[in-house]
Amino acid sequence: MSVEPRAGIDLALHHVGVRFGGLVALDDVSLRVPPGRIVGVIGPNGAGKTTLFNVVCGFVPPTSGTLTLDGAAFRPRPHRLTRLGVARTLQGVGLFPGLSVLENVLAGASHTARAGFATALLGLPGSDRDERRLREEARALLAELGVERYAGAAPGTLPYATRKRVALARALIARPRLLLLDEPAGGLGADDIAELAALVTTLPDRAHGTCSVMLVEHHMDLVMSVCHEIVVLDFGRVVAVGTPAQIRDDPLVTEAYLGAEVPPRPTGVGPAS
Ligand SMILES: Nc1ncnc2c1ncn2[C@@H]1O[C@H](COP(=O)(O)OP(=O)(O)O)[C@@H](O)[C@H]1O
Numbered sequence: 054m055s056v057e058p059r060a061g062i063d064l065a066l067h068h069v070g071v072r073f074g075g076l077v078a079l080d081d082v083s084l085r086v087p088p089g090r091i092v093g094v095i096g097p098n099g100a101g102k103t104t105l106f107n108v109v110c111g112f113v114p115p116t117s118g119t120l121t122l123d124g125a126a127f128r129p130r131p132h133r134l135t136r137l138g139v140a141r142t143l144q145g146v147g148l149f150p151g152l153s154v155l156e157n158v159l160a161g162a163s164h165t166a167r168a169g170f171a172t173a174l175l176g177l178p179g180s181d182r183d184e185r186r187l188r189e190e191a192r193a194l195l196a197e198l199g200v201e202r203y204a205g206a207a208p209g210t211l212p213y214a215t216r217k218r219v220a221l222a223r224a225l226i227a228r229p230r231l232l233l234l235d236e237p238a239g240g241l242g243a244d245d246i247a248e249l250a251a252l253v254t255t256l257p258d259r260a261h262g263t264c265s266v267m268l269v270e271h272h273m274d275l276v277m278s279v280c281h282e283i284v285v286l287d288f289g290r291v292v293a294v295g296t297p298a299q300i301r302d303d304p305l306v307t308e309a310y311l312g313a314e315v316p317p318r319p320t321g322v323g324p325a326s
């Protein structure tokens with residue numbers, strides 16, 4: 054029996070605000086991640102990217118505004134995400150140190166698949182086939198991400214970039230319809246980022262159906278190279294939305310995003326020319 058291909062989820066935030074005491078971390082943020090699209094959320098440090106990510110994962114309740122999934126009211130709870138078809142990877146890696154790479158990926162299996170996995174662990178009848186299928190799928194994912202040879206390794210022995218791939222495999226085994234990535238390029242070198250970019254572009258069109266991707270990322274080049282659409286945050290507000298080309302040419306974005314690191318003015322414009 055083949056698995057029905059599933060369509061990507063349509064995620065929307067409507068006028069979302071988050072306050073931490075007197076601090077406004079998000080202010081009237083509306084954005085949409087349409088089915089099968091890769092939407093990037095960028096902005097300087099402190100812009101509210103992680104807070105936005107945490108709102109969608111259910112770690113931070115919005116102080117105002119609402120969210121919808123496929124048009125229906127969505128009140129995210131971290132433990133319910135997988136069942137709704139939402140998977141995430143966190144800033145950093147967060148693998149279980151006591152489990153092998155393969156076991157870490159199996160731990161990310163979806164609600165129903167995990168029930169099968171638990172049954173398998175308990176040695177109950179009828180579960181062998183489920184467990185074998187799941188293990189095959191986990192291995193296939195590790196192979197797809199180029200890290201199959203580490204299946205039996207302890208995560209702690211592996212390079213950081215490899216662990217990040219394992220974490221991605223763990224998110225993907227749940228066959229998400231929406232994948233949330235928080236700063237996947239963090240801590241990676243230029244080569245690893247280029248490989249990551251190639252990988253991310255393949256995510257929406259995986260064999261079993263369409264997946265939408267929300268990519269929260271400080272790294273401008275990665276976002277520019279993989280996203281269909283980009284949302285720019287600054288001081289908790291959306292300051293621009295557009296295609297990578299539109300965003301690149303938006304002076305507001307340059308100002309917001311590069312505010313802290315504006316290159317020296319060309320000669321003739323500065324005060325001391
Ligand atoms: N749990 C929290 N309590 C209080 N302030 C917070 C909390 N989380 C984030 N902030 C503040 O909210 C703002 C946005 O932070 P964050 O979402 O982490 O930005 P980014 O990920 O874009 O760097 C910052 O001023 C930060 O200090």
Ligand SMILES: [Mg+2]
Binds near residue numbers: 102103104
């Ligand atoms: Mg952050």
